[in-house]
Amino acid sequence: MFMEALGSAVLGLALAWAAVHRLPHRLPVRRLVLSTGVAGGLFGAFLTHTALGSVGFLPVMLGAVTVAAASISLLLRPAGRLHRHHHSAAA
Numbered sequence: 001m002f003m004e005a006l007g008s009a010v011l012g013l014a015l016a017w018a019a020v021h022r023l024p025h026r027l028p029v030r031r032l033v034l035s036t037g038v039a040g041g042l043f044g045a046f047l048t049h050t051a052l053g054s055v056g057f058l059p060v061m062l063g064a065v066t067v068a069a070a071s072i073s074l075l076l077r078p079a080g081r082l083h084r085h086h087h088s089a090a091a
Helices: 002-022 030-052 057-073
Strands: none
Touching: 002 030, 002 057, 030 057
């Protein structure tokens, strides 16, 4: 159980670090992204372990990476500026 927690935290941190270095212009502050990756990894491992039981190390790590990636993706900002067209209603 300890190795699952440690492994999931390290995988979440590695995923977040890769995202920060690959997409720095689309993510908020580095500290927030890194902590989100760790928290997502830990929560993903907990969720997978709770749902599937003791299925093994690799499925739990897969769940950890999946939830960490989903958590980090929620922090992404749009790539370009959104162009809003102002339409005035004719009365």
